[in-house]
Amino acid sequence: MLVRYVLGKEYDKVMSGMSVDNKRIAKNTLYLYFRMFISLILGLFTARVTINALGVSDYGLFNVVGGVMGFIGYFSTLLSSGTSRYLTVGLGKGDMQKLKRIFSACGTLHLGMAIATLIIGETIGLWFVNYKLVIPQERMFAANYIYQLSLFGAFLGVTQSPYMASVIAHEKMSTFAFMSIFDVAFKLIIVCLLLYVDTDKLMMLSTFYMVTGLLTFLMYRIYCLRKFEECSMRLVWDKKLSKDIWNYVGWNSIGSFAYMANNQGITVILNLFFSTIVNAARGIAATVSTNIYNFVFNFQTAVRPQITKLFAVGEFKEMNKLICNSAKYSSYLLIIIGLPVFIETEYLITLWLGHVPTYVIAFIRITLVEILLKSIDLPIGDGIQAVGKMKLPNITSAIAYLAVLPTIYIALSLGASPVMAYIITCMSYPVALVCDLWILRKYTGFDIPFYCRDILARLLIILIISAVLPTVITFYMPFGFLRFALSVSISVLCSCIVIFYYGLNKEIRYKVVRKVKNKLAFAFHQNT
Incomplete structure (x- = not known):
C-alpha cells in the first residue's frame, strides 16, 4: 500500500495497463525481500564473527585482496547484465531453438571472459598483489593463497552467470532466494568453526569460501539442467549476438566502470598509504551502508518500470512527477532508518562487534550522507535510463567519479587522514546529481526549480528538525x-511526525489517516 500512496494517480494508470502476472510479481518481490532480510541478519552476524576470528589486520587483508578481484571481475558483471536481458527476450518470444542458441552463445562468451579473467589475474593482478599492495611480509604467503582461491572462485562465478540469469529470466525467485540464503548461512557456519581451530584462520576461511562457491556453482548448474530445456551448454560463436550484447553494455559500461573504479580504487589507495586496519574499517562501513541502502533500493526498484512505461507513452509530465515522488519518499525512508544509525553509530558498532575499530564511526557517518545523496539521484538516473540516450550521462558521471581518485591520492600524499578521503568521495555525488538534473531537463523538460524546492529544500528541513531532539539526548545522557x-x-518518532505533517501533501495524509482508521475499525469489529 505504501507504493500506492506514493504513486497516487500514476499507480492507477500503470496498474490498469499491467498484465495478469501481478500475483507472480508480488510473490517474487516477497521472496526477494525475504532473501534480503535473512541475508542481512546472517551477513551482519557473519561479519562480526569473522572480525573476531581473524583479527582486524587479517580482516583488512581479506578485504583488500577482494578489492583487486573486484577490478578483475568488472567486465564479467557487465556481460551478465546483457546475458540476462537477451535470455529474457528469448523467453518472451517462445522460440526454444533460438533460446538454446542464445544460452549457448552467452555461455561461450562467459567462458571466454572467465579464461581472460584467469590470464589477467595471474599476470597483472598477481604482480599488483605482490609488489604494490602494502601487506606485512609474514602474511605474503597467506595473501597469495587467498588470492589464488579468489581467482578460482571468480572463474566459477563468471561461468555460472548464464545459469543464474536463466533462473531470474524464468522468474524463479524462490530458487534464487534459497541459493542466496544457503550461501550466507553456509558461510556463517564456516566462520563459527574458525573460532575452534588453531591453524591459519585466514587461509582456512578462504578455502571454505571457495568450497561454498563450488557447491553453489554445482547446485545452480544441476537445477538449470533439470528445469530449463535451453540450458544444455554447447560452444557456439554467434558474431551478431555477441556484437549486440557488447553494444548493449556499451555506454553503460563507462559509467559503471567509473563507479566501480571509484569504490575499489579508494580501497587500494587507502592500502597504499595506510595499514590493512583502515581497509578493515572500510569493509565494516561498507557492510553497514549496503544493508541500509538495500531497503531504499528495493523501493525504487518497484517504481523504476513505471517510470519507463510513462516515458514510452509520452507522458513526460507524469513521469517527472513520479521521479520526484520516488526521490522524495526514498529519502524519507532513509531518514527514518538511517538517522538513528548516524546518531548512535558508536553504540551500534559496540553492540555488533564488541569494540569500535579506528575510523569506523566517521566512515559510516560519511557513507550515510552518500547514501542519502544517491537515494535522491537514482530516480533521476532512472528517468535518463528510460530515455535511453546514455552517452552524455555516462560521460559526465565517469568524469565526476574518476576525478575523485587522483584528488584523494594527492590529498593523502600531502598528509591527509583516511577520513578526508571519504569526504572527498562524498563530494562527487552532488556533482553527479547536478549533471543528471541538467541532462534529464534537456531530454524531458524536467522542472529543476520545483525539484530543488519540493525535494532538496524540504528534505534538508525535515532532516534538521528530526535530528535536533535525539542529538540533544546523546549530549546530555x-x-x-x-x-x-x-x-x-x-529519532524515529520525530522523523515520522515531521515527514507526515511537512513531507506529505494533504491528499496523501488523508489517505493514510483513512486507511489507518479503516484498519483499526476492522480490528475492533473482529475482536467484538
Missing part, C-alpha cells in the same frame, strides 16, 4: 543502552 533506546525511539 551517558553512553549506554538507555540513551540508545531513548534516542532511537525519539
Whole structure:
C-alpha cells in the first residue's frame, strides 16, 4: 500500500495497463525481500564473527585482496547484465531453438571472459598483489593463497552467470532466494568453526569460501539442467549476438566502470598509504551502508518500470512527477532508518562487534550522507535510463567519479587522514546529481526549480528538525543502552511526525489517516 500512496494517480494508470502476472510479481518481490532480510541478519552476524576470528589486520587483508578481484571481475558483471536481458527476450518470444542458441552463445562468451579473467589475474593482478599492495611480509604467503582461491572462485562465478540469469529470466525467485540464503548461512557456519581451530584462520576461511562457491556453482548448474530445456551448454560463436550484447553494455559500461573504479580504487589507495586496519574499517562501513541502502533500493526498484512505461507513452509530465515522488519518499525512508544509525553509530558498532575499530564511526557517518545523496539521484538516473540516450550521462558521471581518485591520492600524499578521503568521495555525488538534473531537463523538460524546492529544500528541513531532539539526548545522557533506546525511539518518532505533517501533501495524509482508521475499525469489529 505504501507504493500506492506514493504513486497516487500514476499507480492507477500503470496498474490498469499491467498484465495478469501481478500475483507472480508480488510473490517474487516477497521472496526477494525475504532473501534480503535473512541475508542481512546472517551477513551482519557473519561479519562480526569473522572480525573476531581473524583479527582486524587479517580482516583488512581479506578485504583488500577482494578489492583487486573486484577490478578483475568488472567486465564479467557487465556481460551478465546483457546475458540476462537477451535470455529474457528469448523467453518472451517462445522460440526454444533460438533460446538454446542464445544460452549457448552467452555461455561461450562467459567462458571466454572467465579464461581472460584467469590470464589477467595471474599476470597483472598477481604482480599488483605482490609488489604494490602494502601487506606485512609474514602474511605474503597467506595473501597469495587467498588470492589464488579468489581467482578460482571468480572463474566459477563468471561461468555460472548464464545459469543464474536463466533462473531470474524464468522468474524463479524462490530458487534464487534459497541459493542466496544457503550461501550466507553456509558461510556463517564456516566462520563459527574458525573460532575452534588453531591453524591459519585466514587461509582456512578462504578455502571454505571457495568450497561454498563450488557447491553453489554445482547446485545452480544441476537445477538449470533439470528445469530449463535451453540450458544444455554447447560452444557456439554467434558474431551478431555477441556484437549486440557488447553494444548493449556499451555506454553503460563507462559509467559503471567509473563507479566501480571509484569504490575499489579508494580501497587500494587507502592500502597504499595506510595499514590493512583502515581497509578493515572500510569493509565494516561498507557492510553497514549496503544493508541500509538495500531497503531504499528495493523501493525504487518497484517504481523504476513505471517510470519507463510513462516515458514510452509520452507522458513526460507524469513521469517527472513520479521521479520526484520516488526521490522524495526514498529519502524519507532513509531518514527514518538511517538517522538513528548516524546518531548512535558508536553504540551500534559496540553492540555488533564488541569494540569500535579506528575510523569506523566517521566512515559510516560519511557513507550515510552518500547514501542519502544517491537515494535522491537514482530516480533521476532512472528517468535518463528510460530515455535511453546514455552517452552524455555516462560521460559526465565517469568524469565526476574518476576525478575523485587522483584528488584523494594527492590529498593523502600531502598528509591527509583516511577520513578526508571519504569526504572527498562524498563530494562527487552532488556533482553527479547536478549533471543528471541538467541532462534529464534537456531530454524531458524536467522542472529543476520545483525539484530543488519540493525535494532538496524540504528534505534538508525535515532532516534538521528530526535530528535536533535525539542529538540533544546523546549530549546530555551517558553512553549506554538507555540513551540508545531513548534516542532511537525519539529519532524515529520525530522523523515520522515531521515527514507526515511537512513531507506529505494533504491528499496523501488523508489517505493514510483513512486507511489507518479503516484498519483499526476492522480490528475492533473482529475482536467484538
